[in-house]
Amino acid sequence: MRWVRYSADGKTGYGLLEGDSVEDVLGGPFGPFRRSGPRRPLGSVKIEIPVIPPTFYTAGINYSGHARETAESEGKPLxxxxxxxxxYRSPSALIAHGEAIAIPKDASDKVQYEGELVVVIGKLARRVHEKEALSYVLGYTIGNDISERTWQATDRTLWRAKNADTFKPMGPWIETEVDLDRMSTTVRVNGTPMISFRTNDMLFGIAEHISRISRYVTLHPGDILWMGTDGIPSNIKPGDEVEVEIGGIGTLRNPVVAGS
Amino acid sequence: MRWVRYSADGKTGYGLLEGDSVEDVLGGPFGPFRRSGPRRPLGSVKIEIPVIPPTFYTAGINYSGHARETAESEGKPLxxxxxxxxxYRSPSALIAHGEAIAIPKDASDKVQYEGELVVVIGKLARRVHEKEALSYVLGYTIGNDISERTWQATDRTLWRAKNADTFKPMGPWIETEVDLDRMSTTVRVNGTPMISFRTNDMLFGIAEHISRISRYVTLHPGDILWMGTDGIPSNIKPGDEVEVEIGGIGTLRNPVVAGS
Structure with a gap:
């Protein structure tokens, strides 16, 4: 099932995507719902951020390739x-599929993409065993963890390096049925494939994360957990278009523009 | 003006506190409102977290005394x-005035308070000049930045050291009229004063923070910014009661219990 959050006729809400059309729903993915119609072509609606998270978690370094290549490029031990x-990341940095990544005027040219699988929590999760952890997941979407590397290296925190306005594209929708072990993540810039990796080839898996977090911190419906990225990304610049495709979910596409 | 968020008769909303009674309000602090009544004794309602923030910011090291004493106690240069x-901190860790701080079973005995001034943003703030920054503030409340120092020293992030469930008491209300330069912050444990410092004696002031953050990150109504703490705190344990008093605002009081 694919949950799309979208705006049409001046209203914003959830619908279910089937093929290229989306059907209005009463209720939503975190509670009871029923299909209410009408059905519209997806191309006729404005796709919104699939969920506004109460809390926005990120896994950080979670693929050995990314860790290894970063260490090598910095001349540091792995x-x-x-x-x-x-x-944590900031919900205020989230933008939807199709919206523009705006590079601040005083950013360096080292602004880079990071294609990530995003887990959307569906139910209150507290002290969840690893074996049951995936049953607390509503579904999966795609994130692009835009990062300004100079600020990342020099600021005390990642507040603007990774959380400046527009630096967290997420979408286009939430897919509830996936086969994690068969999925791959591909990042393209202007149509050229840049990075491709097995989505579930993580240092710490989704179930392990949910189990460990929920040992200390209650997870809430709508919370999101970004699972990290693999490979060494390149710089992006105004005029570029970045796509993150994850097989079985879809493609998150955002243009890059010059910010103020 | 004092905005209290509270529950009574099965409903949660905002009211205005005058003396010891709170009056119901239609609307709230982030938009138009009018007093609607009834008026109730404060003691008869359940005080809630004064705001559920879209994004939860924290200033980190922001008092020279705290920085100096921490460096000395760790034998490191200042x-x-x-x-x-x-x-960033996690909204999921917030608890209200009067609610219990639950110390996780596997925490060390180094669980400590940090009394902090909390700034509540009232209006959308983007690229705000320092001179006008304070006009974007709705008001001020009090926070207790509970911290487990062993996890703080050994984990890669502060996720559980500072964001475990119940580790962020905040309240009891939002005071809109303060005289920052005349305020002092005092922390008491079981009635004994432990730390006292001038609230506004910060390394980087409130206006400077708002101006700098809003250069890159849009601040939204209800966002909160915790301003840091001064002094060297002590350990707290189940059975203790911790109070943070800030002159002109009030006293945030929370019991400490053993968690699971």
């Missing part, structure tokens, strides 16, 4: 994390 | 931050 210590 | 690089 240090893989020993436990899934999540971090 | 390094004051050069710019106000904010960080």
């Amino acid at each position: 240090r893989l994390p020993k436990a899934p210590d999540v971090n | 390094r004051l931050p050069k710019a106000p690089d904010v960080n």
Whole structure:
């Protein structure tokens, strides 16, 4: 099932996507719902951020390739994390599929994409066992963890390096049925494939993350967890178009523009 | 004016506190409102978290005394931050005035308070000049930045050290009229004063924070910014009661219990 959050006729709400048409729903993905119609062509609606998360978690370093290549490029020894210590991102940085990534005027040219699988929590999760953890997931969407590397290296925190306005494209929708082990993530810039990796080839898996987080922190419906990225990304610049495709979910596409 | 968010008769909403009674309001602090009555004794209602923030910012090291004493106690050289690089906390960790701080079973005995001034943003703030920054503030409340120091020292992030469930008491209400330069913050444990400092004696002031953040990140109504703490705190344990008093606002009081 594909949940789309969208605006049409001055209203914003959830619908179900089938093929190229979306059907209005009463209720939504985090509670009871029923199909209410009308059905519209997807191309006629404005796709919105698939969920506004109460809390926005991120896995950080979670693929050995990314960790290894980053260490090599910085001339540092490889240090893989020993436990899934999540971090936070800012909901205010989220933008929808199709919306523009605006590069701040005083950013360096080292602004880069990171294609990520996004887990959307569906139910209150507290002290969840790893075996049952995936049953707390509503579904999956796609994120692009835009990062300004100079600020990332010099600021005390990642507040603007990874959370400046428009730096967190997410979408286009939430897919509830996936086969994690068969999925791959591909990033393209202006149509050229740049990075491709097996989506589920993580240092710490989704179930392990949910179980560990929920040991200390209650997860709420709508919370999102970005699962990290693999490979070494390149710079993007105004005029570019970035796509993150994850097989079985879809393609998140955003243009890049010069910000103010 | 004092905005209290509270529950009574099965409903949760905002009211205005005058003396010891709170009056129901139609609307709320982030838009138009009018007093609607009834008026109730404050003691008869359940005080809630004063706002559920879209984004939860924290100033980190923002008092020279705290920085100096921490450096001395760790035998490290003093390094004051050069710019106000904010960080994020988790809204899911917030609890209200009177609710219990639950210490996780596997926490060390180094669980400590940090009394902080909390700024509540009232209006959309984007690229705000320092001179006008305070006009974007709705008001001020009080926070207790509970921290488990062992996790803080060993985890890669502060996710559980500072964001475990119940680790962010905030309240009891939002005061809109304050005289920042005349305020002092006092932390008491079981009635004994532990730390007292001038609230506005910050490395980077409130206006400077708002101006700098809003250069890159749009602030939204209801966003909160915790301004940091001064002094060296002590450990708290189940059975204790912690109070943070800020002159001109009030007293945030929370019992400490053993968690699971």
